[in-house]
Amino acid sequence: MTPDTTAALKLATWNVNSIRQRQDLVLDWLAREKPDVLMMQEIKCETPQFPADVFEQAGYRCAVVGQKSYNGVATLVRGPFETVTDCLPGFTDPAARYVEVHAHGVVLGNLYLPNGNSGGEAGYAIKLNFLDALAIRARDMLEQGTDFILAGDYNICPTREDCAPGALGPDDALVRPQSRAAWRRLRWLGLTDALRAITPNGEAYTFWDYQARAWERDCGLRIDHMLLSPRMAERLQTATPDRAERGLPRPSDHVPFVVTVARAGVSARSQ
Helix, strand or coil: CCCCHHHEEEEEEEECCCHHHHHHHHHHHHHHHCCCEEEEECCCCCHHHCCHHHHHHCCCEEEEECCCCCCCEEEEECCCEEEEECCCCCCCCCCCCEEEEEECCEEEEEEECCCCCCCHHHHHHHHHHHHHHHHHHHHHHHHCCCCEEEEEECCCCCCHHHECCCCCCCCCCCCCHHHHHHHHHHHHCCCEEHHHHHCCCCCCCCEECCCCCCCCCCCEECCEEEEECHHHHHCEEEEEECHHHHHCCCCCCECCEEEEEECCCCCHHHC
């Protein structure tokens, strides 16, 4: 049977590539799509400069971890929530890359994983350190029986199918064997890749570079993901990149990735 998504919890992750430049696009998208939660990355502003009041007027409360000009994450929630942590436990780099909230009965980790292509091997090591800390965080929550989703810009193409031919060289940090191995370690903990659980094969890009007419040539990458804990995976209904956003004027180079799950107490299989 087709899931009744009107009774679902609607979650989205979106690297907005500067909230001050994309504020109107985000507001328009929220008004149109009405997600229960939007997890944004690369807000590129310090916490006090984040337009929380604008989003509160639109019906969303905000958990923000900002940084001047770079990085930064913000989670928008319709309804009450509790901030669990404003950094990834065990990751000591000071960049603003993680915020975790408890909302709608689920813990939501909003992450912006280091790209890993700058700073040589030392810069790449920071990416791997983040992945190690994320795996430990996921394992701890699994051991505690927590229902959770880890969502955001992972800066990893898990397989060849997630990278358009010629889009990246073999030494790019997004496709290096160590990056993909770290992704697999997360999966092997028992987490479900929401997109591939719904669409096991085929292109489903979430990013197109601004350079070399990547959007026009559909030379994209799948680097924005949601990983679901086991009970959340049982509630999974839909998972779709909102591709149309990339064709709008002055877009982010990423598009929203939208997932619906049955609300607590309602099995996806029963609908």
